[in-house]
Amino acid sequence: MPHPDAVVVGSGPNGLAAAVILARAGLxxxxxxxxxxxxxxxxxxxxxxxxxxxxxxxxxxPLALASPFFRAFDLESRVAFTVPDVSFAQPLExxxxxxxxxDLARTADELGRDGRAYRRLLDPLVNRAEEVTAFTGAPAxxxxxxxxxxxRFGRSMVEQGTGLWNARFRExxxxxxxxxxxxxxxxxxPSLGSTATGLLLTALAHRRGWPIPVGGSQAIAEAMxxxxxxxxxxxxxxxxxxxxxxxxxAQIVMLDVTPRALLGLAGDRLPQGYRRALASFRYGNGVAxxxxxxxxxxxxxxxxxxxxxxxxxxxSRAELAHAEREVAHGRHPAxxxxxxxxxxxxxxxxxxxxxxxxxxxxxxxSGSRADVTQAVFAQIERFAPGFRxxxxxxxxxxxxxxxxxNPNTPGGDIAAGAVSLPQLVRRPVLSSHPWRTPLPGVYLCxxxxxxxxxxxxxxxxxxxxxxxxxxxxxxxPAGFGTPDERTP
Numbered sequence: 001m002p003h004p005d006a007v008v009v010g011s012g013p014n015g016l017a018a019a020v021i022l023a024r025a026g027l028x029x030x031x032x033x034x035x036x037x038x039x040x041x042x043x044x045x046x047x048x049x050x051x052x053x054x055x056x057x058x059x060x061x062p063l064a065l066a067s068p069f070f071r072a073f074d075l076e077s078r079v080a081f082t083v084p085d086v087s088f089a090q091p092l093e094x095x096x097x098x099x100x101x102x103d104l105a106r107t108a109d110e111l112g113r114d115g116r117a118y119r120r121l122l123d124p125l126v127n128r129a130e131e132v133t134a135f136t137g138a139p140a141x142x143x144x145x146x147x148x149x150x151x152r153f154g155r156s157m158v159e160q161g162t163g164l165w166n167a168r169f170r171e172x173x174x175x176x177x178x179x180x181x182x183x184x185x186x187x188x189x190p191s192l193g194s195t196a197t198g199l200l201l202t203a204l205a206h207r208r209g210w211p212i213p214v215g216g217s218q219a220i221a222e223a224m225x226x227x228x229x230x231x232x233x234x235x236x237x238x239x240x241x242x243x244x245x246x247x248x249x250a251q252i253v254m255l256d257v258t259p260r261a262l263l264g265l266a267g268d269r270l271p272q273g274y275r276r277a278l279a280s281f282r283y284g285n286g287v288a289x290x291x292x293x294x295x296x297x298x299x300x301x302x303x304x305x306x307x308x309x310x311x312x313x314x315x316s317r318a319e320l321a322h323a324e325r326e327v328a329h330g331r332h333p334a335x336x337x338x339x340x341x342x343x344x345x346x347x348x349x350x351x352x353x354x355x356x357x358x359x360x361x362x363x364x365x366s367g368s369r370a371d372v373t374q375a376v377f378a379q380i381e382r383f384a385p386g387f388r389x390x391x392x393x394x395x396x397x398x399x400x401x402x403x404x405x406n407p408n409t410p411g412g413d414i415a416a417g418a419v420s421l422p423q424l425v426r427r428p429v430l431s432s433h434p435w436r437t438p439l440p441g442v443y444l445c446x447x448x449x450x451x452x453x454x455x456x457x458x459x460x461x462x463x464x465x466x467x468x469x470x471x472x473x474x475x476x477p478a479g480f481g482t483p484d485e486r487t488p
Contacts, residue, residue: 003028003249004027004028004029005022005250005251006019006022006027006028006029006030006250006251006252006253006467007029007031007247007253007254008029008030008031008254008256009032009247009253009255009257010031010032010033010408010446011031011038011040011225011237012039012040012041012447013041013042013220013460014446014457014459014460014463015031015254015256015446015460016031016224017069017224017445017457017459017460018254018445018461019031019233019254019460020073020224020227020228020231021460021461021464021465021477022233022252022468023227023228023231024231024478024480025464025468025476027252028233029228029234030235030250031228031233031236032236033235033236033237033238034237034239034240034407036237036238038225038237039056039218039220039221039222040057040221040408041057041217041414041455042055042057042221042455043055043056043217043221044219045218047395048291048292048293048392049392049393051351051352052351052355052357053215053216053350054216054357054359055218055343055359056217057289057406057414059212059341059343059359060211060212060310060341060343061210061213061217061220062087062201062454063133063204063454063455064079064081064213064456065083065209066130066133066204066207067133067456067458068461069460069480072479073224073227075220075223078226078227079213079214079219079223080215080219081211081213082212082346082347083212084209085101085102086099086100086304087100087102087206087308087309088100088181088205088310088311089304089305089308089311089312090176090179090180090311090314091300091301091305091315091384092172092176092316093316095301095302096173097302097304097305098111098173098174098176098177099177099304099305100181100202101206102205102206102207102208104123104126105119107119107206111173111174112171112173114169114170114171114173114174114175115174117168117169117174118169118177118178120168121160121168122202122206124152125156125199128149129203129208132146132149132153132199134146135149135150136200136451137451137456137458138458138462139427139432139433139434139450139451140424140426141430141431141432153196156195156199157195157196157199158192160178160182160199161192161195162190162192165190165195166317175316176317178198178202178317179198179321180312180320181197181198181201181205182194182195182197183314183363185198185415185419186287186324186413187284187328187418187420188321188324188325188328189321190321191421192421193419193421193423194324194419196424197419210309210310212341212343212346212347215350220455242265244266244267244269244442251441251472252443252472253441253443254463254464254467255442255445256408256446256460257408257446257448258281258407258408258410258417258448259277259279259417259444259448260283260410261407262437263275263278266437266442269439271438274437274438277429281423281428281448282418282420282423283366283411283413283416283417284366284415284418284419285328285363285413286364286365286366286367286399286402286403286412286413287361287364287399287412288361288364288372288376288396288397288398288402288412289361289396289397289402290358290359290373290376290397291357291360291396292357292360292391292392292393293351293355293356293357293392293393294356294358294390294392295356295390295391295392296390297342297356298311298340298342298358298387299385299390300383300384301383302383309341309346310340310341311341312337312338312339313337313338313379313382314335314379315382320337323336323337323363327363327365331365332364332368332372333375335379335382336376337362337363338360338361338376338379338380339360340358340359340360340380341358341359342356342359344356355392356390360380361414362375362376362379364398364399364412366410366412367411368398368399369398369399369400370398371396373396398412399412408446408447408448414453415453416446416447417448419452424450424451427449427450427451428448433470434449435449435459435462435463435466435467436470441467441471443464443466443467445460445463447459449463450462465480
């Protein structure tokens with residue numbers, strides 16, 4: 001392929017999604033990846049000892065079965081998923097836990113006095129989860145088609161994203177359960193941006209569940225790569241694109257990079273106003289990542305947690321909010337929020353027989369070089385006495401190392417941009433076509449652009465469809481129309 005029609009820089013899930021659309025539209029597509037392996041946030045590797053397969057970034061994928069792009073792509077028939085009965089859980093003091101079953105009614109039944117209030121909050125969103133996914137998976141402009149559902153979502157956001165967030169609850173389990181999902185946003189609690197994230201994730205937890213790909217997250221990237229090649233596309237690894245001059249021959253250039261990286265690639269080509277907008281784009285705090293090989297499952301005090309695909313460790317709503325405020329103020333909390341998954345409980349391909357993998361994140365200030373390993377271990381031990389005795393090997397990355405490994409995570413920010421409400425609306429600019437840059441044929445398609453972070457492929461889908469129409473006057477390939485066209 002000497003002269004591709006389209007070049008995609010970066011092979012994360014959004015870059016690969018863009019390449020899928022462009023290749024299916026009949027363009028000669030070349031994907032360029034700086035690393036030796038594709039996938040970005042969907043990579044799997046041996047990080048501890050031989051025989052253990054760990055997900056380098058994301059491990060559990062709430063949007064994999066719900067994303068309009070992945071539904072159009074028919075990901076479920078290409079990748080084997082296991083879907084735990086308990087989507088996520090929150091251990092509490094005295095051996096108690098709150099569990100988010102896929103069955104919303106069962107969840108409510110086990111939440112005691114707050115079960116009815118929890119169900120009343122979530123039921124309208126769960127029943128219209130496809131509409132929620134459609135409008136949260138699109139830019140802020142134009143106004144969403146599903147305005148009634150969006151309005152209900154907005155009211156719930158205001159309640160749970162402000163000082164009103166405890167008004168409907170009387171006990172600690174239900175609010176802690178919700179807050180564990182909200183904290184995925186790496187943003188102070190309560191806040192509107194975090195609550196939008198948490199409500200979407202929780203609605204999906206009670207709709208299709210939070211699936212785990214068999215064999216590891218790499219399977220998602222490989223499925224898209226296979227489709228790109230099947231439609232004539234080419235993927236080249238170990239190519240570091242340092243300037244747009246390197247891709248100037250292509251009619252369409254898709255950049256799965258951050259606004260900061262675009263400023264470096266474009267040099268002085270960008271208009272001053274757009275440069276200012278990109279320069280003002282804010283990045284969030286970071287994560288420290290731990291991958292462990294274990295000789296047994298985590299010995300939770302509440303054995304029911306073994307049924308959960310994801311466990312949010314951190315205690316009560318008040319404790320979680322305190323930990324996230326500490327991070328927001330540049331401090332490392334003594335009792336951090338820890339996001340945990342044990343894929344080997346549901347997928348035996350991840351570890352040798354009788355052994356297990358553990359995947360964990362904790363939130364830290366941007367660019368932190370602190371070793372938080374012992375703080376994470378202590379927090380897990382708090383709810384799983386004897387945990388340290390199960391550890392065979394540990395691989396750790398501080399936030400600075402996370403950023404060095406993947407330039408799309410500045411300071412360790414795996415969301416590629418702060419998840420505040422203003423920046424979810426203006427990501428990176430307020431526009432009905434936020435993927436377009438002022439440069440002809442050049443588009444941004446990373447998680448820094450609307451609709452934002454997550455393994456959903458939606459940014460790549462939107463950007464590629466926009467480029468086909470705007471640059472070439474071509475429709476989207478068959479089956480890949482707008483998200484709303486695919487929503488009942």
